[in-house]
Amino acid sequence: MPISPMDEFLAHQTSDSFDRVFTSDRNFYDRHYFNCFPIDGELFLITGMGQYPNLGVSDAFVTVSLGQQQFTVRASRELGVDRLDTQVGPFSVEVVEGLRKLRWRCARNEWGIAFDLLFEGSVPAQEEPKTLIRSRARVTQDVSRYAQIGTYRGWLEVAGRRFELDPTAWRGVRDHSWGIRPVGEREAPGIGLSDIAKGRAGFYHNWLPMHFDDGMLKVMRDEDCDGHVLVEEAVKVWRFGIDRPSEPLGHPEIRIVYQPGTREIAHSEVRLQPPAGKLLRVVATPLRTVYLAAGSGYVPDADWGHGYYKGPLAVEGLTHDFAAPEQRRRYAIINETLCRFELDSGEVGYGMHENMCLGVYRPAGFDTPDAVAP
Secondary structure, eight states: OOOOGGGGSSOOOSSSOTTSOSOOOTTEEEEEEEEEEETTOSEEEEEEEEEETTTTEEEEEEEEEETTEEEEEEEEEEOOSOTTOOOBTTEEEEEEETTTEEEEEEOOOTTSOEEEEEEEESSOOEEOOOEEEEETTEEEEEEEEEEEEEEEEEEEEETTEEEEEOTTTEEEEEEEEEEEOOOSSOOOOTTHHHHHHTTOOEEEEEEEEEEETTEEEEEEEEEETTOOEEEEEEEEEEOTTOOOOOEEOOSOEEEEEEOTTSSSEEEEEEEEOOTTSOOEEEEEEEEEEEETTTTSSSSOOSSOOTTOOOOSEEEEEEEEEOOSHHHHHHHTTEEEEEEEEEETTSOEEEEEEEEEEEEOBGGGTBOSTTOOOO
């Protein structure tokens, strides 16, 4: 058990040094996620970094949707024992002020994406309900996460253009999650094949952090193939300077209209029933989508996935052209959809509707894994 700089901090949770986590499960991970956008929707940037202690890997990526193209740079390296070292190829992240300010960098590289971004939280970080999912006896997800909306300052270069980020116009959300969920090279499906054959394999996911002037409206809801709720949350978190506790908003109801021939959102609506208030309705209008299945690692393929071992260091760049609908359909699996949100009170905000509908989801009429909207 080698010690590392992290062991200097009074933060140990077990009798081991920090190079060992509490479980030997190969799927343990620890990850930062950020998104960034101007409120006019001209572009949408998604970036993230993960560590996988039991796989010995750290990786990072950035994906930017601009025009009808999506530009990606991704990097992977051997983790080593120093988990305070966040350098992965051109990427690095710095905690400037815990739970308030973080700085993301991507050094200039041959693929033309570079940035130096300071995220400043607008609300207190909101801890989500813990996700715990089993497949038979095995834990497949055991995840803690917190989320926070904020503003950005700094600069971004992509596709030969440079953007200066003004915090009055550039917003986004970040999250930090850790625990267990599938990472690394694919395992043999085993008895899981029988679930697919019997139409019992499906996962429906919605995650909506919304940025309004007075704070964050946060909704999440995960369901199984029959619509049984696995985890859900609906809460209003007031911005710094408003001395009010977070306000629970009851059980969220999410209604999605899909684009014909796809499982991609045409528009959506969220209905909330605060325990002591009237029904609240939020209408989402999509502005732009980042398709995370196109090379980010969130949906693994033969070449890349979160936690895949790529050697001591690997850095790659990709460009996808999404002008053609059939190309979008190929990658519309886990979609980061930038939206304009309008409350029935007339307030307007911006944020994201992260959406995924995998396999069977009977409440939407997707009775087979390949079913799509009529």
